[in-house]
Amino acid sequence: MNLQRIWTRGAIYLILLAFAAFYAMPIYVLIITGLKPFTDVNVTRMWELPKGLYFESFTQAWTLVAPNFKNSVMITVPAALISSMIGSINGYIFAKWRFKGADTLFILFLVGMFLPYQGILIPLVLTLQFFHLYGTLPGLILTHCIFGIPITALLFRSYYAGIPNELLDAGKIDGCGFFGLYRWILLPISMPAFAVVLLWQFTTIWNDYLIGLVVLSNPVMAPVNVAVKNVAGSYSVDWNVQMAAALIAAAPTILVYLSLGKLFMRGLLAGSLKG
Amino acid sequence: MAASPQTITRRPRWRRWLRTDMALAFLVILPSIIAVAIFIYGFIGWTFYISMTDWKSSVVDFTFVGLKNWIRLVGDRRFQIDLRNLLFYAIGFMTQCIVIGFILASLLDQKIKGEALFRTLFIFPFAVSGIVTGVTWNWLMQPATGINLLFANIGMEWFRPNWASDLRYGIWAVSIAAAWQFSGYVMALYLAGLRGIPNELREAASIDGAGTWGIYRYIIIPLLMPVTFTAMVLTGMNAIRVFDVVAALGGPGPGNNIDTLALNMYQTTFNAYRFSLGAAIGSVMLLLALFLVIPYLRSLQLETER
Numbered sequence: 001m002n003l004q005r006i007w008t009r010g011a012i013y014l015i016l017l018a019f020a021a022f023y024a025m026p027i028y029v030l031i032i033t034g035l036k037p038f039t040d041v042n043v044t045r046m047w048e049l050p051k052g053l054y055f056e057s058f059t060q061a062w063t064l065v066a067p068n069f070k071n072s073v074m075i076t077v078p079a080a081l082i083s084s085m086i087g088s089i090n091g092y093i094f095a096k097w098r099f100k101g102a103d104t105l106f107i108l109f110l111v112g113m114f115l116p117y118q119g120i121l122i123p124l125v126l127t128l129q130f131f132h133l134y135g136t137l138p139g140l141i142l143t144h145c146i147f148g149i150p151i152t153a154l155l156f157r158s159y160y161a162g163i164p165n166e167l168l169d170a171g172k173i174d175g176c177g178f179f180g181l182y183r184w185i186l187l188p189i190s191m192p193a194f195a196v197v198l199l200w201q202f203t204t205i206w207n208d209y210l211i212g213l214v215v216l217s218n219p220v221m222a223p224v225n226v227a228v229k230n231v232a233g234s235y236s237v238d239w240n241v242q243m244a245a246a247l248i249a250a251a252p253t254i255l256v257y258l259s260l261g262k263l264f265m266r267g268l269l270a271g272s273l274k275g
Numbered sequence: 276m277a278a279s280p281q282t283i284t285r286r287p288r289w290r291r292w293l294r295t296d297m298a299l300a301f302l303v304i305l306p307s308i309i310a311v312a313i314f315i316y317g318f319i320g321w322t323f324y325i326s327m328t329d330w331k332s333s334v335v336d337f338t339f340v341g342l343k344n345w346i347r348l349v350g351d352r353r354f355q356i357d358l359r360n361l362l363f364y365a366i367g368f369m370t371q372c373i374v375i376g377f378i379l380a381s382l383l384d385q386k387i388k389g390e391a392l393f394r395t396l397f398i399f400p401f402a403v404s405g406i407v408t409g410v411t412w413n414w415l416m417q418p419a420t421g422i423n424l425l426f427a428n429i430g431m432e433w434f435r436p437n438w439a440s441d442l443r444y445g446i447w448a449v450s451i452a453a454a455w456q457f458s459g460y461v462m463a464l465y466l467a468g469l470r471g472i473p474n475e476l477r478e479a480a481s482i483d484g485a486g487t488w489g490i491y492r493y494i495i496i497p498l499l500m501p502v503t504f505t506a507m508v509l510t511g512m513n514a515i516r517v518f519d520v521v522a523a524l525g526g527p528g529p530g531n532n533i534d535t536l537a538l539n540m541y542q543t544t545f546n547a548y549r550f551s552l553g554a555a556i557g558s559v560m561l562l563l564a565l566f567l568v569i570p571y572l573r574s575l576q577l578e579t580e581r
Contacts, residue, residue, distance in 0.1 A: 016379075016383070026400075026412060026415060030407075043419045086307060090307050099300060108311070115564050116560040116564050118560050119557040122544060122554050123322060127314075146310045209405060210519065225519070228410060229519075229522060232413065242410060261398075268464075269464065
């Protein structure tokens with residue numbers, strides 16, 4: 001019995017380690033290839049560690065994607081902040097002010113979360129052109145904010161739904177109205193929800209490719225993921241530079257994930273509608 | 276707020292309503308409602324309309340031509356390849372995500388030392404963009420090196436697939452890269468589901484003589500059906516709209532071997548300026564997605580009403 005138990009435990013760890021190796025493999029290759037100089041990037045020695053630490057690939061990649069990296073910061077930070085604020089007030093209303101039809105409306109919001117953007121891209125371009133926002137950063141920020149309305153409302157709604165109504169009733173007795181309840185009761189205890197939503201929106205918007213590609217058609221203005229794709233797509237760029245560029249583009253979300261993994265998990269679960 | 280004394284003044288009901296906090300709530304959410312109504316629902320209708328016009332250059336042309344583009348699309352070779360690829364990709368991607376996700380979650384649920392570390396690693400790819408995923412796997416899947424080199428090193432030189440550049444099986448290779456990115460998410464869903472199953476249930480089953488397999492077969496897997504359903508919808512939705520991973524892996528590839536509806540739509544519209552045809556492809560994607568979303572949301576609604 002005991003021996004069998006040891007065998008099963010061993011097998012479980014072995015399988016887990018095998019999967020761990022599979023998941024780590026691309027990350028390993030990404031890092032070691034990025035750290036190699038061009039002369040060491042060889043198809044027969046792909047898996048070997050670099051002979052030293054060479055950062056020339058990174059400096060080379062950085063000159064290629066730096067402007068786009070800055071664009072991504074300028075898009076992602078305001079878009080994540082604004083959409084979180086919109087989501088907070090919408091979630092408050094969906095959770096605590098259920099006017100007639102609010103639940104149906106909420107379901108209709110959620111549908112928007114799932115639809116493929118290809119189904120709305122052409123009208124989006126026409127509309128942005130009409131308002132002279134096409135090809136501009138504000139236009140892309142606006143688009144991300146609007147497409148973020150469903151998910152942010154969902155995340156905040158489930159957070160606020162867990163806050164007892166008695167708390168709000170007490171506020172009402174003290175004379176708080178719609179805004180007062182939000183400002184003085186809910187907002188001060190909303191920080192955990194804000195953290196989850198900000199993190200979620202930051203990751204989603206930073207990692208976006210399609211909307212950035214379409215709305216900012218000019219490669220100079222494009223966000224960093226579009227630039228990385230262009231770098232990788234041109235045959236003149238070497239593997240080490242490609243990997244370094246990919247790592248630069250991935251760094252912000254990786255750092256955020258590694259430092260705030262718990263919050264990320266919470267967003268992950270709530271984002272599937274089942275908390 | 277209590278507004279009952281004012282009823283005496285006999286204002287019309289809607290004007291009384293306007294003075295309430297409920298009205299204020301509605302007014303505050305109204306801009307969001309309008310934005311969703313226009314940018315999602317309005318645009319969906321608009322896309323369907325464009326798919327029935329004759330807009331095929333950089334000059335907007337809204338001449339109504341009925342189902343002309345749709346008929347053209349049905350006979351289009353590339354579109355047919357896309358549907359075939361969607362089928363294969365969906366099967367490969369969904370199976371990998373759900374099977375691997377379930378296995379990993381079940382293993383991690385066995386009081387594992389270093390569980391947090393494993394979990395962090397498995398979910399890690401989900402924090403990385405589809406472009407970075409595609410670019411990295413493109414390097415790993417180079418026929419002359421990468422994974423094939425690993426196989427050669429363990430004495431399996433005969434196993435040298437062309438991965439994403441394989442004319443027949445390329446789309447399966449894409450599904451591996453995409454599943455690497457997404458399966459950790461499915462694992463997280465299953466893990467949360469497993470943690471929600473009370474231990475008494477398992478204990479009761481094992482007292483009744485059920486072994487590990489029996490517990491999984493008759494208790495855990497049936498109880499996790501809602502999670503599986505969620506995972507199927509989420510992965511299915513992802514299969515319909517897969518774009519960035521494919522683009523970074525060199526899509527549409529030789530002979531459109533790894534082409535997808537999303538890539539076809541983008542290129543048809545924004546590279547070839549065949550807007551109406553692109554809108555028709557986009558509409559097909561919307562219809563496929565609605566096919567998945569509506570039963571899902573219906574199930575959620577039933578759940579909340581219960």
